[in-house]
Amino acid sequence: MTEEKHILTMLVDNEPGVLSRIVGLFSGRGFNIESLCVAETIDPKVSRITIVTKANEPLVEQIEKQLRKLINVIKLRDLTGSGSVQREMALICVRAKLENRDEILRMVDIFRCKVVDVGPEYYIIEATGTEEKMKALVNLLKPMGIKKIARTGTIALFREPH
Amino acid sequence: MKLTGAQILMEVLKEEGVNSIFGFPGGATIDIHDNLEKTDLRHYLVRHEQGAVHAADGYARVTGKVGVCLVTSGPGATNAVTGVATAYMDSIPMVIISGQVPTHLIGNDAFQEVDIVGITRPCTKHNYLVPSVEELPRILKEAFHIARSGRPGPVLVDIPKNVQQATTNFKPKQKVKLKSYNPTYKPNSKQLRKVVDLIMTAKRPMIFAGGGVILSKGAEELTKLARSTKIPVTMSLMGLGGFPGSDPLSLGMIGMHGTYRANMSTGKCDLLIGIGVRFDDRVTGKTDCFAAQAEIVHIDIDPTSIRKNVPVSIPVVGDCKSSLEVINNYLAEEDLEKLTANRGPWLDQIEQWKQNFKLAYTQEEEIKPQYVVEKLYELTRGEAIITTEVGQNQMWAAQFYHFDRPGHFVTSGGLGTMGFGLPAAIGAQVAFPDALVVDVAGDGSIQMNIQEMATAVQYKLPVKVVILNNCYLGMVRQWQELFYDKRYACTCMDHAPDFVKLAEAFGAVGLRATRPEEVEDVLRQGLETPGPVIMDFRVTKEEGVYPMVPAGAPITEMLLV
Ligand SMILES: Cc1ncc(C[n+]2csc(CCOP(=O)(O)OP(=O)(O)O)c2C)c(N)n1
Ligand SMILES: [Mg+2]
Numbered sequence: 001m002t003e004e005k006h007i008l009t010m011l012v013d014n015e016p017g018v019l020s021r022i023v024g025l026f027s028g029r030g031f032n033i034e035s036l037c038v039a040e041t042i043d044p045k046v047s048r049i050t051i052v053t054k055a056n057e058p059l060v061e062q063i064e065k066q067l068r069k070l071i072n073v074i075k076l077r078d079l080t081g082s083g084s085v086q087r088e089m090a091l092i093c094v095r096a097k098l099e100n101r102d103e104i105l106r107m108v109d110i111f112r113c114k115v116v117d118v119g120p121e122y123y124i125i126e127a128t129g130t131e132e133k134m135k136a137l138v139n140l141l142k143p144m145g146i147k148k149i150a151r152t153g154t155i156a157l158f159r160e161p162h
Numbered sequence: 163m164k165l166t167g168a169q170i171l172m173e174v175l176k177e178e179g180v181n182s183i184f185g186f187p188g189g190a191t192i193d194i195h196d197n198l199e200k201t202d203l204r205h206y207l208v209r210h211e212q213g214a215v216h217a218a219d220g221y222a223r224v225t226g227k228v229g230v231c232l233v234t235s236g237p238g239a240t241n242a243v244t245g246v247a248t249a250y251m252d253s254i255p256m257v258i259i260s261g262q263v264p265t266h267l268i269g270n271d272a273f274q275e276v277d278i279v280g281i282t283r284p285c286t287k288h289n290y291l292v293p294s295v296e297e298l299p300r301i302l303k304e305a306f307h308i309a310r311s312g313r314p315g316p317v318l319v320d321i322p323k324n325v326q327q328a329t330t331n332f333k334p335k336q337k338v339k340l341k342s343y344n345p346t347y348k349p350n351s352k353q354l355r356k357v358v359d360l361i362m363t364a365k366r367p368m369i370f371a372g373g374g375v376i377l378s379k380g381a382e383e384l385t386k387l388a389r390s391t392k393i394p395v396t397m398s399l400m401g402l403g404g405f406p407g408s409d410p411l412s413l414g415m416i417g418m419h420g421t422y423r424a425n426m427s428t429g430k431c432d433l434l435i436g437i438g439v440r441f442d443d444r445v446t447g448k449t450d451c452f453a454a455q456a457e458i459v460h461i462d463i464d465p466t467s468i469r470k471n472v473p474v475s476i477p478v479v480g481d482c483k484s485s486l487e488v489i490n491n492y493l494a495e496e497d498l499e500k501l502t503a504n505r506g507p508w509l510d511q512i513e514q515w516k517q518n519f520k521l522a523y524t525q526e527e528e529i530k531p532q533y534v535v536e537k538l539y540e541l542t543r544g545e546a547i548i549t550t551e552v553g554q555n556q557m558w559a560a561q562f563y564h565f566d567r568p569g570h571f572v573t574s575g576g577l578g579t580m581g582f583g584l585p586a587a588i589g590a591q592v593a594f595p596d597a598l599v600v601d602v603a604g605d606g607s608i609q610m611n612i613q614e615m616a617t618a619v620q621y622k623l624p625v626k627v628v629i630l631n632n633c634y635l636g637m638v639r640q641w642q643e644l645f646y647d648k649r650y651a652c653t654c655m656d657h658a659p660d661f662v663k664l665a666e667a668f669g670a671v672g673l674r675a676t677r678p679e680e681v682e683d684v685l686r687q688g689l690e691t692p693g694p695v696i697m698d699f700r701v702t703k704e705e706g707v708y709p710m711v712p713a714g715a716p717i718t719e720m721l722l723v
Binding site for chain 2: 068
């Protein structure tokens with residue numbers, strides 16, 4: 001059976017130890033985590049966790065059921081597919097030699113990024129977008145020399161019905 | 163009402179109908195133990211915390227109520243972990259109270275501090291570190307609710323010492339509000355209608371019943387279903403007693419040491435109705451071959467059990483008993499006479515398997531362990547509460563003691579915990595002081611929690627221990643015999659204590675049988691003796707448990723002797 005990427009998003013009690021329960025479930029049962037994002041929602045008692053995992057169909061079913069079974073998981077949805085909006089963010093510190101600067105700025109423009117810090121030899125670029133866009137950007141910047149990179153995992157929200 | 167944390171615990175225990183607690187004190191539980199003494203709650207002082215948890219577990223298994231135990235921080239809590247994992251694997255309702263160092267010391271590697279909530283996260287249904295006395299009543303109420311509802315399980319509540327001492331306004335009988343926890347009890351009746359349609363058309367149906375039937379108190383409904391439709395029933399180790407073992411429709415146990423007819427039926431059936439089971443690997447053998455000709459129906463309250471190990475045609479999430487009731491109601495409107503009239507060929511085939519390969523042994527010069535269990539069954543007329551240790555003794559108890567009622571077979575199925583049987587017997591005896599409670603033990607396992615004999619003697623709990631003493635860690639030896647060219651590495655136990663003298667040292671009675679003709683007398687004498695008794699049966703050393711399905715083989719491919 002083929003493995004596919006799934007974006008699981010869940011509302012959980014914002015309490016100590018909850019993240020550890022979820023991560024422990026993945027490691028204890030041999031499920032895989034590609035990325036993970038956690039932050040408080042509007043309600044300070046509730047956090048949203050988004051996990052990207054890769055698994056075949058029966059395994060995803062099992063992962064979702066196991067997560068739902070945790071007492072602190074209030075609600076869970078699989079946001080894979082076009083019914084949702086998905087974003088990642090990255091901060092990229094790229095080497096900016098004089099001869100490359102124009103090229104980098106052009107890319108920043110095309111990819112609708114922002115330069116958030118400038119030094120004599122580098123730019124720090126802030127980029128947001130889908131996973132594909134981030135990959136494309138990183139690939140184009142690589143030849144210039146990426147000094148450091150910090151990326152978030154995917155966050156996603158269901159599109160509201162129109 | 164202004165109460166301390168320890169007093170609040172007493173109040174909630176009373177509210178929850180608790181009257182017996184198994185525990186062991188330490189610096190972090192002094193306040194709780196101090197308050198226990200002032201109530202009517204009975205506290206049983208064990209000799210090791212593992213014993214406390216298994217005793218609470220045994221109590222829960224025979225009563226269906228939540229078992230409660232109480233241990234101190236650090237080593238007290240870690241000693242309890244095996245017991246907690248045992249209860250977790252078998253879905254036993256239990257609340258474990260552990261003392262913890264004061265909140266201001268947590269995280270400092272304080273004396274006897276251990277992160278027991280972290281340690282038990284994967285082997286509890288849920289657990290809590292109580293942050294303040296204000297949260298304590300809510301957490302305790304939630305703990306009992308979670309432990310006993312849905313698929314039951316152990317819940318640990320870790321209470322720091324300063325929380326036990328702090329005071330707050332206590333409101334009795336608080337309601338539990340948990341927005342994220344809502345077990346599905348009511349099954350989908352459309353799905354169950356489909357199950358009934360399958361029952362009406364299947365030619366070779368069988369029921370596979372597990373611990374869920376017992377936990378949901380569904381044994382009567384199951385018996386009604388099987389008898390009205392003449393569908394034979396096999397049981398997992400945990401399901402034994404869920405359907406009368408002496409009923410002609412009983413196939414006995416399924417799986418690695420299941421009966422020939424149960425395993426063969428699974429291979430040939432065209433409908434397999436799994437109720438309250440989880441298709442454990444010890445049951446299914448090679449999953450690709452498991453019930454390969456059958457439509458599989460799976461009824462269970464825990465959605466994660468369904469489609470975890472085997473593909474299922476009709477999944478039903480719900481309480482086993484309620485599901486069985488719905489099925490029986492539908493069946494009441496069907497032509498069951500016509501249905502059962504056609505059952506002949508299938509039941510004949512099963513009878514033939516039964517005649518071909520009975521569970522059997524030949525009694526020779528030495529005592530056969532199976533013979534001891536069979537005699538025990540006869541002498542107790544099948545009415546004793548049997549607990550077991552783990553290994554061959556456990557399998558022989560399962561095979562040769564025919565359980566007709568739920569709550570009479572208490573065994574560590576999922577975790578297979580050696581040392582379970584004696585403390586579990588103590589818990590069962592506390593629940594039913596007048597019942598005959600017998601621990602069928604191995605010489606290896608009994609040494610793991612033998613210290614609990616002192617508990618039995620102290621509280622005058624007349625548990626009987628029947629040791630099938632083969633001087634081996636027999637089950638492991640059997641694997642070595644079959645799959646490791648008889649290299650008996652580290653399984654010979656010829657340096658065991660003299661169990662008769664040991665019993666006497668504890669203040670109990672010790673008896674021994676070395677020859678077959680002594681077995682009945684020793685059993686009779688042991689069972690009639692008023693207090694706790696250890697009976698040491700010197701059995702054939704290298705006897706095997708059969709049938710046996712080698713790990714990973716299809717369950718229809720059994721080694722028969
Ligand atoms: C705590 C624990 N340790 C190890 C094992 C592995 N094990 C399973 S059966 C068995 C042998 C048990 O020996 P004994 O109690 O004498 O029973 P017998 O099989 O001889 O009847 C062992 C060591 C276990 N199940 N539990
Ligand atoms: Mg032995």
